[in-house]
Amino acid sequence: MRVHTLDLQFQNTPGLIAAYLVESGHELALIETGPGSTLPALQQALQLKGFQPKDVRHVLVTHIHLDHAGAAGWWAQQGAQVYCHPSAARHLVDPSRLVDSARRVYAEQMDTLWGAMLPAPEDNVTALADGESIHIGETQITAWDTPGHARHHHAFVMGDACFTGDVAGLRLGPQPYLSVTSAPPQFDPPAYIASVDRLLAAKFSRLYLTHFGEVTEVENHLSGYRRRIEEVHQKVRGWISQGLSAEAIETHYREDEKALATATGLTPKDWQRHEIINSTQMCAAGVRLYVEKNASI
Incomplete structure (x- = not known):
């Protein structure tokens, strides 16, 4: 099993949004899709690893904010199965409310920043409950309900590793500064801290942050992030x-x-x-x- 970090070059800037390609046996899973605006960069990153989009048949999104799942519908339209939180599934099938809400915020910048969010065919969307798993080759990936940043948030657990979406915050590469991901409207500090405590208790050896990259000092990172959530609150x-x-x-x-x-x-x-x-x-x-x-x- 191998994990590849794919830099989506958001706004032509490296190290802001990652997607992760899990290679196990002869199967591939993509964890996070990034926004529609970075789809060409994602396709290019796949090709540099020796793969084509048609090779990816499983796509997992931690939550449906545009920087994490904006391109999910495109993947579903190519025939991939998209896995998500139960509360997120209907918004992937019909993203109109999500897109309209974002457009009110970003106005004329909407298309440049985020690109298109295409509807996913309903048959290509699978909701995973807390603790449910899928298998990619010989690898099991399990969904953990981890609210706080958003109520519809999953982290994905793979052995002693966790793909955290936004529940472990934002740290760009090796920099020590931890930024709290508290976008409205669902930021909830008590739920957030409970989710971080769940990750702490699991004693993972590494985290994969969507923003951005692998973290191996897991306890220090999560403990520090827990303090930061309470601090900004x-x-x-x-x-x-x-x-x-x-x-x-x-x-x-x-x-x-x-x-x-x-x-x-x-x-x-x-x-x-x-x-x-x-x-x-x-x-x-x-x-x-x-x-x-x-x-x-």
């Missing part, structure tokens, strides 16, 4: 209690995160890479929305 809760506006909260959030990133040695160029894939404006909005909806917690 409490900061935003404090700012709201002080009566700060949404705009002021976004400014404070960006300044605090940039200062933290800089203190870890992040360069201005690498900070911009983080803002491309996990903008502080978006993250601040996600945390604020949770706090406003759960003011008594």
Whole structure:
């Protein structure tokens, strides 16, 4: 069994979005598809590994945000079976509501950023419940329900490894800065921490982050990320209690995160890479929305 990291070159920038190709026996599985806009880069990355799209018959997506599953419908239309969370399946079959919602946010940038999200034939979409598995050659891949970033989020477990989607956060390569993936509207800190604790208890030897790459210092990474989730939650809760506006909260959030990133040695160029894939404006909005909806917690 081999795992290949495929860099999707999102916005012509390396190291932001990964898809993972699992090669076992004579079968292939693709974990994450990236957005429709990176489909040509994904096809090219496959070809560089010696494969064609027709060779991939199994596709797994951790959740249906466009940076993770935007191209899933294309793969299903090529005949691949797409596996997802039960709450995600209907949105892959009919992505119109998802696309309309994203277009309201991204407006004229929608097509450039994300490309097309095609509908998947219903027969080519399989929902996996928590603990259900598929086999790729001799390899078993098991879905774990891991809410917190989104309610429809799976991590995929393969032996002592875990493909984490967004549940283990964002760390671009070997850089120490950990960015909390808290996009609205489903960011939920208690659920998030419970999911991270589930990963911690499993004592995986490595994680595969969609954003971005392999992590081998698993306990340190997950423990640090657990602290970061609580940190941003409490900061935003404090700012709201002080009566700060949404705009002021976004400014404070960006300044605090940039200062933290800089203190870890992040360069201005690498900070911009983080803002491309996990903008502080978006993250601040996600945390604020949770706090406003759960003011008594």
